[in-house]
Amino acid sequence: MMKTTAIALFGTRISPRFDCAREFMLITTTSDSAVTGQHTETINERIPSRKVRRLADLKVDTLICGGIDEPSRQCLSILGIKVLANKRGSVADVLSRCLSPSQ
Amino acid sequence: MANDHSIDKFSDKILDSIADGVFTVDQELNITSFNRSAEKITGVSRDEALGQKCFDIFRANICQTTCAIKQSINSGKEVINLRINILNAKDCKIPISVSTAVLRDERGNIIGGVSTFRDMSTIDNLRKELAKQYIFEDIISKNHKIHQILTTLPDIATSNSTVLIEGPSGSGKELFAKAIHALSNRKGKFIALNCAALPDTLLESELFGYKKGAFTEAKKDKKGRFALAERGTIFLDEIGDISPALQLRLLRVLQEKEYEPLGGTVTEKTDARVVAATNKSLTELVACGHFRDDLFFRLNVIKIVIPPLCARKDDIPLLVDHFIAKFNALKEKDIESVTPGVMTMLMKYDFPGNIRELENIIEYCFVVCHGPVITPEHLPAEFVDCLAAIINEQKGVTTAAPLVNAEAAVIMDALEKFNGCRVVTAEYLGIEKTTLWRKMKRYGIHYPTQKEGSH
Numbered sequence A: 001m002m003k004t005t006a007i008a009l010f011g012t013r014i015s016p017r018f019d020c021a022r023e024f025m026l027i028t029t030t031s032d033s034a035v036t037g038q039h040t041e042t043i044n045e046r047i048p049s050r051k052v053r054r055l056a057d058l059k060v061d062t063l064i065c066g067g068i069d070e071p072s073r074q075c076l077s078i079l080g081i082k083v084l085a086n087k088r089g090s091v092a093d094v095l096s097r098c099l100s101p102s103q
Numbered sequence B: 001m002a003n004d005h006s007i008d009k010f011s012d013k014i015l016d017s018i019a020d021g022v023f024t025v026d027q028e029l030n031i032t033s034f035n036r037s038a039e040k041i042t043g044v045s046r047d048e049a050l051g052q053k054c055f056d057i058f059r060a061n062i063c064q065t066t067c068a069i070k071q072s073i074n075s076g077k078e079v080i081n082l083r084i085n086i087l088n089a090k091d092c093k094i095p096i097s098v099s100t101a102v103l104r105d106e107r108g109n110i111i112g113g114v115s116t117f118r119d120m121s122t123i124d125n126l127r128k129e130l131a132k133q134y135i136f137e138d139i140i141s142k143n144h145k146i147h148q149i150l151t152t153l154p155d156i157a158t159s160n161s162t163v164l165i166e167g168p169s170g171s172g173k174e175l176f177a178k179a180i181h182a183l184s185n186r187k188g189k190f191i192a193l194n195c196a197a198l199p200d201t202l203l204e205s206e207l208f209g210y211k212k213g214a215f216t217e218a219k220k221d222k223k224g225r226f227a228l229a230e231r232g233t234i235f236l237d238e239i240g241d242i243s244p245a246l247q248l249r250l251l252r253v254l255q256e257k258e259y260e261p262l263g264g265t266v267t268e269k270t271d272a273r274v275v276a277a278t279n280k281s282l283t284e285l286v287a288c289g290h291f292r293d294d295l296f297f298r299l300n301v302i303k304i305v306i307p308p309l310c311a312r313k314d315d316i317p318l319l320v321d322h323f324i325a326k327f328n329a330l331k332e333k334d335i336e337s338v339t340p341g342v343m344t345m346l347m348k349y350d351f352p353g354n355i356r357e358l359e360n361i362i363e364y365c366f367v368v369c370h371g372p373v374i375t376p377e378h379l380p381a382e383f384v385d386c387l388a389a390i391i392n393e394q395k396g397v398t399t400a401a402p403l404v405n406a407e408a409a410v411i412m413d414a415l416e417k418f419n420g421c422r423v424v425t426a427e428y429l430g431i432e433k434t435t436l437w438r439k440m441k442r443y444g445i446h447y448p449t450q451k452e453g454s455h
Helices: A048-057 A070-078 A091-098 B002-016 B036-042 B054-058 B068-075 B121-131 B144-159 B173-183 B200-208 B244-256 B282-288 B293-299 B313-331 B340-348 B354-368 B381-395 B402-417 B422-429 B433-443
Strands: A003-010 A023-029 A035-042 A062-064 A082-084 B021-026 B031-034 B079-087 B093-104 B110-119 B163-166 B190-194 B233-237 B273-278 B302-305
Touching: A003 A091, A048 A070, A048 B144, A062 A091, A070 A082, A070 B144, B002 B036, B021 B036, B036 B093, B036 B110, B068 B079, B068 B093, B068 B110, B093 B121, B121 B313, B144 B173, B144 B302, B163 B173, B173 B190, B173 B233, B173 B273, B190 B200, B200 B244, B244 B293, B282 B293, B313 B340, B313 B354, B340 B381, B340 B402, B340 B422, B381 B402, B402 B422, B402 B433, B422 B433
Parallel strands: A003 A062, A062 A082, B163 B273, B163 B302, B190 B233, B233 B273
Antiparallel strands: A003 A023, A023 A035, B021 B031, B021 B110, B079 B093, B093 B110
């Protein structure tokens, strides 16, 4: 089964804050974490709940980000999106830790 | 070398004594120092912060766009008193005022930056209270149903459609109405009117205004609320209480977007967006013939139902924290929290007056509490009486001593929770162990003693 993971970006690093992130890397993986697709999506929504709605429209299953406020976290949960928050560092490092068959 | 070490220690002591947060970074924005106030405001320890990128620790709203300390490092210029917000270690937004400057070595080369910042939460709370300005983020809840509403609020806001908010008294209907206005693109004002507070004749003149000479006291023209809400939002609270005659007038405004002021001959146009609220079931009022069905259908375009506080008790701890912060700012106190015993009592209560009642209880506690923590002794007597009645009803007990039973019930619950450990129970209730023993003896509470320290 295919899964879509969104990573909030700040250049080549994980965005320190979800509501301030404008670019998201979307990665599609198979059940054994083989990457089948990857592209960067720009979401220029000022209001966090609209950003959440766009991620839901993009069929995101998991969001990886830095800090995230509780209302946004709750909205994502309601829409069925798993949140892996408070991640820091380069996208490559965090991806290799987060993208595993168990995630 | 020893002298340098002494100077560093001396500098650390000075920085740790400053109330403002202070930190320094190198040119790659790695944190090189982090004072005690910085730890307190961010909730991040010095050990954790040192060596990390400042944007990963502070998570400010400007980090990804116009980072102040980066600007200072790049330009050599200071940034003074910039208002921003950060996320603390608990992912709460904290408003701060930040100033930054460049750091240079003995030769004048830039080696990094320094930043000082101050927590502005108290001042912001005061300002909001004075201006009664609330925004989306001021709706305090982690309840699933409330968050479902919040998810759709931005779309509701930009739709310009009429909204009907149903919810019990004190549940925050006006807060939602203000959030809808704040999230909309409407440039005009938010104008509120409680329809139940005024008699019909006054209500009509308030809503539609009047012309000079319309009645004896009408010495000059006066704009009504619909005119004041031009290009904005008009909030009509307690809409279920308006008379049939006024219902008809309001129906015309919603249908035709026009009305006549009292005593006026010229029809005025309105583009005010209507948000109505009621604590009654308009459907039932329509069925009984007390509310026009055509008006109901005009109002019921988008309906928001706010659950009562008793249906979302998981919000009580959040709301208590919010009110403590608010009243600390307003009353210049420094109360930190309520005891677990007080929280237990609040969680048992059904709050027929909803959030407003909870706010009143906390405000009362603020008046009588002179220490850092609110204990059961600070709670209003009426609240304790009502709680006792609820507990007695649940346990099938009737008594002429409601206060006694409420306190006895809370002590029993606490002893059960901690397996009879008196030390932990006393700490949980915020009382001395000897006081606990005395109350247990007075109420005739017998509970097996466990070994102290095991619970």
